[in-house]
Amino acid sequence: MGIWPGTPHPLGATWDGWGTNFALFSEVADAVELCLFDGNGTESRVNLREVDAFVWHGYVPGVSPGQHYGYRVYGPWDPVEGQVCNPHKLLLDPYAKAVHGTVSYDDALFGYRRGFSALRPSTTDSAPHTVRSVVIDPAFDWGDDRPPQVAYPDSVIYEAHVRSLTRTHPGIPPELQGTYAGLAHPAMTGYLQDLGVTAVELMPVHQFVSEHILVSRDLTNYWGYNTIGYFAPHNGYSAAPDDGGQVDEFKTMVKTLHAAGVEVLIDVVYNHTAETSEMGPTLCFLVPRAQRGVAV
Helix, strand or coil: CCCECCCCCCCEEEECCCEEEEEEECCCCCEEEEEEECCCCCEEEEEECEEECCEEEEEEECCCCCCEEEEEEECCEEHHHCEECCCCCCECCCCCCCEECCCCCCHHHCCEECCCEEEEECCCCCHHHCCEEECCCCCCCCCCCCCCCCCHHHCCEEEECHHHHHCCCCCCCHHHCCCHHHHCCHHHHHHHHHHCCCEEEECCCEEECCCHHHHCCCCCCCCCCCEEEEEEECHHHCCCCHHHHHHHHHHHHHHHHHHCCCEEEECCCCCCCCCCCCCCCCCCCCCCCCCCCCCC
């Protein structure tokens, strides 16, 4: 597959109508592979040879929205020093705008050899068990959309969970319950207007993953405070989660709520990620005890 130099900015995957530019920051990497997946899940790897200010980048002609991708990062393995590069682990793009799939916990997800020593790297491929980044089309018709910009002293803020708020509402079609589209349904916008609500504060809607300890107990992180993709709407709240459909659905929800006079506030957690600790799964970025060094 051909690759052009591309540009180091913006970070993430940027489609321009003809191809896609990929840019990934890594201060410790010795080499980075862009991994592209076809509809059958077959992986093709492309070396990113261009590096500017620790940003590895390349432009791939013909790659379009809906393309699933990830990264493999080669570099030092020295957990004591906080350096944990392991190319056997497929990494999510930290700047991905959409995420496909879910994490299925397996020993392959962990960068170290579980049951042996955290200082010995695992050589089992994690790709079959982890999520993938998705290239999106950023175009969206916002029309004359404007946030209501109600002054805080005059605001009536309704804190809500996307799934809980809409999951059993009798006026929302079953296929839309628990989704962004359900929150944008007239039955819900009318309900908010009747209450006099001027803003909804949504509990985490960024892509998140339930912790391993919860999944092992048949539980989930229902509230979403375990983010892995800060720029991607959580695909589990979408009625159309495949190939990045959750992005347009989320934007439509915001546009519809604005039109109803309701602002949208986002609850974000930045003090930890879904990797939980240096002993957690290697998914995207891993900050060890010393807080020095990352997986990507």
